[in-house]
Amino acid sequence: MDKSQSSFCIDSKHIKLFALVILCIIFVLSFTRKINLINSDLGRHIKNGELVFEDSNLLNSNYYSYTEPEYETINHHWGSGVIFYYLNKLVGFKGLSIIYTLLSTIILLLFIFSSKRKKKFILVFFLALLSIPLITSRAEIRPEGLSYLFLGIYYYILTKYNEGKLNYKFLYIFPFLQAFWVNLHLFFILGLFVIGVFIIDSLINSKDKLKQLVIVFFLSLLACLINPNGLRGILAPLNIFDNYGYMLAENQSVFFMQKRFSSFFYIHFELLIILTVILILLLIIKKKFIKYLSEAILLIAFGILGIRMVRTFPLFGLFLISCGSNILNELSELLSNELQSFLEKILVMLSVIIIIIFVLIPNQYFSIFNYNSGIDLWENNLSSSEFFKKNKLTGPIFNNYDIGGYLIYNLFPEEELFVDNRPEAYSVEFMENTYIKMQENEERWKKIDNQYNFNAIFFYRLDMTPWAQEFLIKRVEDDDWAPVYVDDWTIIFVRRVESNNTIINQFEIPEYVFGKNKY
Secondary structure, X not given: OOHHHHHHHHHHHHHHHHHHHHHHXXXXXXXXXXXXXXXXXXXXXXXXXXXXXXXXXXXXXXXXXXXOOOOEXXXXXXXXXXXXXXXXXXXXXXXXXXXXXXXXXXXXXXXXXXXXXXXXXXXXXXXXXXXXXHHHHHOXXXXXXXXXXXXXXXXXXXXXXXXXXXXXXXXXXXXXXXXXXXXXXXXXXXXXXXXXXXXXXXXXXXXXHHHHHHHHHHHHHHHOOOOOOHHHHHHHHHHHHHHOOOOOHHHOOHHHHHHHOOOHHHHHHHHHXXXXXXXXXXXXXXXXXXXXXXXXXXXXXXXXXXXXXXXXXXXHHHHHHHHHHHHHHHHHOOOOHHHHHHHHHHHHHHHHXXXXXXXXXXXXXXXXXXXXXXXXXXXXXXXXXXXXXXXXXXXXXXXXXXXXXXXXXXXXXXXXXXXXXXXXXXXXXHHHHHHHHHHHOHHHHHHHHHHHOOOEEXXXXXXXXXXXXXXXXXXXXOOOEEEEEEOOOXXXXXXOOHHHHHHHHHHOOOHHHHOOOOO
16 A cells, blocks of 8 residues: 555544544534423432332332322333432432433444444444434433443444454343343343344345354343243233323324424434335345345334334434445445445535534524533422422322322322323223323312312423313312412412411412413
């Protein structure tokens, strides 16, 4: 190699490193979000971690509820709670935010490094830019972030093993990881799926690798039995939706969400699905489909999953970076040198435009500058619970679904909940005919109120379900209840009884503050 070639290679490596740094900066700025503990699951996870070793009932019963406390349910993410609890105890919410962002950046890099990026890094860079909005759509601190980490590790090891760059012995880390994963999040089943995809690929493309993959698959499957619920724990991902009496937005299809919310975000996803379909069709036309069988299967599978449930957008985005760039690289090799050069220039220009859009247009799903960018809790995020405790308010509490994790974190065990944000932990009968109907129907509300004799209502007031807003308006107009606290997220009512007179006289909010037609 002459000096000019050597200089070009050094410059090329420097450019790749610079591009990678830019990519990570954009990702970190896009991903970092303030924690809104009020409508997230994080509070419940932290409380799980605090209590799980004190009372094993937390693992298989509706532990926090006074309405259906004996209802059997599988706490499939208790291990994540332990991690979150000890991290929060050690470094607080601010440190937890930073650690989760760093973890997510590592996940991004795992998928980037899983790609065959030596030839044309611009392909990886471009697809990563397009995928960042999908990945960061689930920036809330959740157990599924640990699932993405395990998937990144699995996919990296499997791709490098397939390329002959890693010894088969590295595969045997999977059963050990699977034993942890099954206790962290129900996406553990995807680890088995990814191994299975590589078994199928090996059957066709490299039978010499088949034996080790099959052995590792069955060892990993057996490792899944190492959970508190045994076989029921393994089957949980397959039947968890059999008992959902409450419709969650995150579990809806992209088409449902697109009709409900007019955000270009869903069109963004659909455009990437169309790009994926085009790439796979070109593979078939150019007779390269078998060569890239694992990439094609993974993209198809996670694309379909994303279409069916918007919560899985990040999975599709992560695999698009690696699988999509590998396929795009193969197809670009079929072009002439002039067309390859032209394609690279076009992608560079488009990447610059996308980066400018990320930077210049704030408060959009793709922007690195959002109203909720930052770390730690939102300011005054704990104020409503502090008000409740400071003024010695007591239950029984009627609360809505969204605020369940917040109340568990702040008020349990002194106060148990009417409901929390786990549909699988409550019967369909309870969710549909008690929780929802009592907010829709005043007679039903009075009947359930008489049954439990609520002393306080603690509500996430931005609840956008069809029944919640009307219910709150009726409570403002209800002479039996006095609103005593309201902030940007929550509202608290107490019953007009003698024991609450002091708090009512001191803090009651006049009805005119809420307005006649809406609170």
